[in-house]
Structures are given as C-alpha cells and as structure tokens.
Amino acid sequence: GAVVSQHPSWVICKSGTSVKIECRSLDFQATTMFWYRQFPKQSLMLMATSNEGSKATYEQGVEKDKFLINHASLTLSTLTVTSAHPEDSSFYICSAKTLRFYNEQFFGPGTRLTVL
C-alpha cells in the first residue's frame, strides 16, 4: 500500500516550453501532496504544498507563476514548469501524505527534467 507514481520519469525539453509533471497516489487518497526539488547529492528542498481543491502554498523563493500546481482530485496533483530555462533542470519529486498517522509521507520515483 501507499504507492505514489510520477509521470514522466524523465523529460527533455527546449528552453521556453512548458512541462507538466503528474503525481498520483495509487492506492490511497491524499488530501495533501508536496513537491520537492533536489540537486545532485543534496537533500530535498520543499517547493510547495498542494491541497486538494485549494490553492497551493509555496515556500519562500519559489515563483508560483513559474511552477504552477494543481491538485484537482484526492489522487492527482500536477506541477507545470512554465517557460522552462536550463536552470530549471533538476530532479523533481512529489510525495503524498496519508491520514493514517504520524505525518508519514510516501514519495514518488521522481522526474528528471533537462532543459536544453
């Protein structure tokens, strides 16, 4: 149980284009999903908290107009990187929180974004 999927697992795009990444909780309902960014050999940096049916909460320094988050259902959140630039290249990971107990998060496998 508690499986989270992400799609695509990797994507290469041209500078200036937009890329959408999907995060799904496969066997549970997630009222809250989180989006992280991770640079090589570094820890996870929280970008935003996505709540079903409401606007996402962005961390300080994260541009909400550049990283659009939509949490349309209890099993799906999407992150759209708009007008991507090479500096947006990174590993993006989502996680979902269950209502079971103790703030446990379950992570997706991540999406490697490369902007040329």
Next chain:
Amino acid sequence: TQLLEQSPQFLSIQEGENLTVYCNSSSVFSSLQWYRQEPGEGPVLLVTVVTGGEVKKLKRLTFQFGDARKDSSLHITAAQPGDTGLYLCAGGKLIFGQGTELSVKP
C-alpha cells in the same frame, strides 16, 4: 525555525564495517522519519520513531529516538554494498536533514 543537522554528510566504508548516522536538532519533534534514497529514485521510508527513547530495528539497521525527542540515530551493523545510498532524516513540518551519502565498498 526547526532545523535538522545530519552528520556525517559523506561516509565511505568497507563491507562488514559498522556505522552510525546522526540527526540532531535544538527543537522537539513529535516524530522523526528516516528515508533511504538511491540515485534517480524517490526516497523510501525506512522507519518512523515517535516515543522518546524508542529503539526500532529493521534487520541490520537500528534506529533510536532521543529521550528528549530532539535527536535520532541510525546504526548499521556489518554494512553491505546494497546499503549504499543517501540517508535522510525528516521531521516536523517537512524538514529534511542535509542527508548522509553512504558508500559501502566490497
């Protein structure tokens, strides 16, 4: 602001050796989680510790939560190459430690 300090940040050992990774804070946490992440994959939850002084074992991995719930440790006995990866502690409002990059050489 809650912070988690993890140490060491890098660890390279030989197969069969023991090691301990520490996760410290000046803040009290209601729970702490330990994750392991392999390159190109998302973190995988290893354990959640909740009670001060709690000790949990997962095969060769032993996790301990400090009595005051401000720190935690992960001890690996007889490390194997398959233990190689990035170990992360996390707690509170989605706060992660800096991570410990472990490399176990055969």
